[in-house]
Amino acid sequence: xxxxxxxxxxxxxxxxxxxxxxxxxxxxxxxxxxxxxxxxxxxxxxxxxxxxxxxxxxxxxxxxxxxxxxxxxxxxxxxxxxxxxxxxxxxxxxxxxxxxxxxxxxxxxxxxxxxxxxxxxxxxxxxxxxxxxxxxxxxxxxxxxxxxxxxxxxxxxxxxxxxxxxxxxxxxxxxxxxxxxxxxxxxxxxxxxxxxxxxxxxxxxxxxxxxxxxxxxxxxxxxxxxxxxxxxxxxxxxxxxxxxxxxxxxxxxxxxxxx
Amino acid sequence: xxxxxxxxxxxxxxxxxxxxxxxxxxxxxxxxxxxxxxxxxxxxxxxxxxxxxxxxxxxxxxxxxxxxxxxxxxxxxxxxxxxxxxxxxxxxxxxxxxxxxxxxxxxxxxxxxxxxxxxxxxxxxxxxxxxxxxxxxxxxxxxxxxxxxxxxxxxxxxxxxxxxxxxxxxxxxxxxxxxxxxxxxxxxxxxxxxxxxxxxxxxxxxxxxxxxxxxxxxxxxxxxxxxxxxxxxxxxxxxxxxxxxxxxxxxxxxxxxxxxxxxxxxxxxxxxxxxxxxxxxxxxxxxxxxxxxxxxxxxxxxxxxx
Numbered sequence: 001x002x003x004x005x006x007x008x009x010x011x012x013x014x015x016x017x018x019x020x021x022x023x024x025x026x027x028x029x030x031x032x033x034x035x036x037x038x039x040x041x042x043x044x045x046x047x048x049x050x051x052x053x054x055x056x057x058x059x060x061x062x063x064x065x066x067x068x069x070x071x072x073x074x075x076x077x078x079x080x081x082x083x084x085x086x087x088x089x090x091x092x093x094x095x096x097x098x099x100x101x102x103x104x105x106x107x108x109x110x111x112x113x114x115x116x117x118x119x120x121x122x123x124x125x126x127x128x129x130x131x132x133x134x135x136x137x138x139x140x141x142x143x144x145x146x147x148x149x150x151x152x153x154x155x156x157x158x159x160x161x162x163x164x165x166x167x168x169x170x171x172x173x174x175x176x177x178x179x180x181x182x183x184x185x186x187x188x189x190x191x192x193x194x195x196x197x198x199x200x201x202x203x204x205x206x207x208x209x210x211x212x213x214x215x216x217x218x219x220x221x222x223x224x225x226x227x228x229x230x231x232x233x234x235x236x237x238x239x240x241x242x243x244x245x246x247x248x249x250x251x252x253x254x255x256x257x258x259x
Numbered sequence: 260x261x262x263x264x265x266x267x268x269x270x271x272x273x274x275x276x277x278x279x280x281x282x283x284x285x286x287x288x289x290x291x292x293x294x295x296x297x298x299x300x301x302x303x304x305x306x307x308x309x310x311x312x313x314x315x316x317x318x319x320x321x322x323x324x325x326x327x328x329x330x331x332x333x334x335x336x337x338x339x340x341x342x343x344x345x346x347x348x349x350x351x352x353x354x355x356x357x358x359x360x361x362x363x364x365x366x367x368x369x370x371x372x373x374x375x376x377x378x379x380x381x382x383x384x385x386x387x388x389x390x391x392x393x394x395x396x397x398x399x400x401x402x403x404x405x406x407x408x409x410x411x412x413x414x415x416x417x418x419x420x421x422x423x424x425x426x427x428x429x430x431x432x433x434x435x436x437x438x439x440x441x442x443x444x445x446x447x448x449x450x451x452x453x454x455x456x457x458x459x460x461x462x463x464x465x466x467x468x469x470x471x472x473x474x475x476x477x478x479x480x481x482x483x484x485x486x487x488x489x490x491x492x493x494x495x496x497x498x499x500x501x502x503x504x505x506x507x508x509x510x511x512x513x514x515x516x517x518x519x520x521x522x523x524x525x526x527x528x529x530x531x532x533x534x535x536x537x538x539x540x541x542x543x544x545x546x547x548x549x550x551x552x553x554x555x556x557x558x559x560x561x562x563x564x565x
Contacts, residue, residue: 008360008403009329018358025351026344087344094309094342095352095399099359101308101325258310 012105019109023117028082033117036075037125043068044129048136060222061144062154065133066126069158069221073190073214076118076162080169081182083110084250088177097259107174107251111167118166122159130155150223157220157232164239165190165213171246175253190214211238260285261306261334261407261438265315268301268462275301276462278315283440283457285406288433290453290470291442294550298462299442300339303411306440307336319407331360331403337396339411339442345385349376349395352384356402366402374398375424389416397428407438414448426452446546460550474545482513482521485534492530496521509533 023029044065051064084107087093100106130146137143144151172189173182194212197205206228209215216235225231230238261283268276276298283289293299304310306317308324316323319333327333343352353367371380374394379387384395393416400408410429414422429452433439440457443449449456456473458466466473486492489511493503501515513521518537525532 007329008332008362010359011361014359014361018355021351021355021358022344022347025348025355026346028346090344090346091341092344094338094340095356097309098307098336098338098342099331099356101330256311258304 010100010102010105012109015100015105016109016112018099019106019113023083023113026082029079032075032079032082033121036072036079037121039071039075040066040068040125041129041132043071044133045136048133051137051140051142053140059142060154060224060226061134061137061142061148062130062151062158062223063218063221064142065130066155066158066221068129069122069126069162069217072122072125072162073165073217074187076122076166077169077186077190078183079118080114080166080171081173081179081186083114083170083173085173085177085179085182089179093259103254104251107247107254110174111170111247114170115163115167119159119163122162123156126155126159144223148223153232154221154223157236158217160236161213161217161220161239164243165217168213168239168243168246171243171250174250175246190217210235213239213242216242260320261409261440262318263302263306263315264317266302266305266312266317267314268298268305268310269313274462276305276312276459279459279462279464280315281457281464281467283407283438284455285438286433286436287454288429288439288441288452289455289457290449291440291457291459292446292449292546293442293444293459293465295444297444297459297550299444299459300411301462302459303336303338303409303440303442306409307334307338329360329403331356331362332405333403334407334409335400335403335405336408337393337400337410337413339415341392341396342399343384343392343395346383348381348383349387349398350380352395353398353402356399360403362402366404370398370401373401390418390421393417393421397425405437408432408440410439410441412442412444414443422448446542450542458546458549460552465549470542474542481538482516482518483534483536483538484511484513484521484525484532485509486511486525486530486532488530491528492521492525495524495528495530 047064047067087096096106097103130151134144146152169182169186172185176182176185190213194209194215197209210219210230216230216238219226219229219235220232222229263279263281266276266279267274279302291299301310305312306319306324319327324330324334350367350371353370354364357367371377374397376391376394376398379391384392387395393413397413400410413425417425429439429441441449441453450470453470455469456466457464484492487509489505489509493511496503496513496516501513504512506512518535522532522535
């Protein structure tokens with residue numbers, strides 16, 4: 001028996017283990033993750049099969065194959081928000097914070113666990129979806145292989161971007177403590193706001209919009225840099241900053257506000 | 260040992276708890292009483308660090324709850340509001356809490372057995388009755404084998420068998436030397452288990468006493484006296500805070516003073532007494548008497564008085 005009875009005490013590793021356990025013991029986790037992968041792959045295959053080769057050109061092969069990650073963005077956002085806001089709506093947060101009254105280890109653990117699950121899953125899904133879509137595209141202008149320049153980077157970049165978006169959503173959920181409010185804020189920030197801002201006739205707004213998480217994810221998902229888009233490195237950095245900033249604000253609020 | 264030092268909690272311009280100080284000692288069950296809305300749950304949340312006091316502080320064994328390296332072994336808490344994700348099974352709920360402290364699986368199984376939940380351990384909490392939910396809350400409170408228990412209205416929603424089980428559980432926990440604080444808005448229920456009482460109304464301390472002293476000192480005891488000269492005796496006894504009623508001619512029911520004083524007054528004025536019976540107040544009466552002025556939503560009896 002290796003159950004050496006260490007004295008009971010809260011450690012970061014134990015909080016991490018607790019959050020890991022919590023994530024996998026909810027059906028919503030399994031469903032959300034399965035739907036995310038299946039939808040992405042099905043969309044890639046479907047679009048590939050439907051493509052008649054008469055595109056206007058300029059479409060990026062990775063972006064094309066991963067168009068289904070639009071749904072993944074929302075799905076993974078829901079998963080992130082459920083991890084935090086879901087605890088407030090059910091009352092679970094009171095049990096959680098009574099066990100870990102220092103509070104912050106819970107937020108870090110939730111973020112780490114979510115990232116550790118979403119990154120490998122989206123990466124595997126992308127690596128599967130791209131060849132799947134390509135199997136229908138041989139001979140078209142979208143034909144590409146995993147070895148082509150930028151393809152692997154774009155597939156991995158998309159996975160990293162989706163992971164950061166999921167953690168961003170988790171931070172928004174911790175901040176707003178309500179599922180409907182958090183999902184509204186998340187979709188607003190990632191999908192709606194950049195489109196509205198882009199309509200404004202100011203050059204500096206265009207620059208700012210490129211740094212919005214949704215736009216940065218698009219830039220990360222292209223094998224060939226698109227005209228007017230930020231570089232993959234800058235895009236990843238922008239997403240990292242967004243996620244870090246939201247998590248930091250969530251941490252401050254978590255420390256100060258009553259549970 | 261659980262201590263509140265001048266705890267004050269304000270939400271906006273509403274003060275829910277004001278300068279509340281009390282201690283809860285080990286080895287006894289302390290009843291935490293007050294009408295609904297008196298601030299009991301808020302106080303318990305402050306003891307657990309879930310709500311930060313506007314002023315004052317609370318300690319568990321000399322330190323704030325959050326400062327303990329293994330909080331679940333210090334305090335086990337059952338809060339009034341449900342604190343469980345309904346989509347998880349009872350077992351996994353407890354297992355996740357246990358992981359934070361490195362508490363082994365055997366302990367999870369043990370508290371499930373202790374609270375009679377073994378058979379439903381792998382059912383999702385969504386389908387639990389109020390009583391089963393309450394048992395799960397108590398299982399979570401016992402998980403860390405804590406030195407102190409804070410239970411907010413634990414008998415809520417329990418069937419008579421469950422109520423009896425809670426009473427015996429609380430007594431045995433206190434007998435093991437633990438500190439037990441149990442809130443309730445029912446004095447009669449509390450009197451069956453508690454030795455000590457902390458009573459609050461509108462967020463202020465009204466009494467910090469033992470059950471025995473509380474009853475004895477309470478002004479709610481009614482003395483019954485039978486005399487041929489009731490009117491004269493009533494006149495001599497009349498004083499502020501003394502309440503005299505009569506149902507049959509020659510019989511007085513006197514509240515606000517004791518039998519000894521009634522007897523002396525009668526003797527001093529040469530009034531014969533046929534009967535003098537000191538009454539013992541019921542706990543519920545004494546409690547209502549104390550908290551009457553502190554009720555948040557007093558019921559009006561105008562309609563019933565006719």
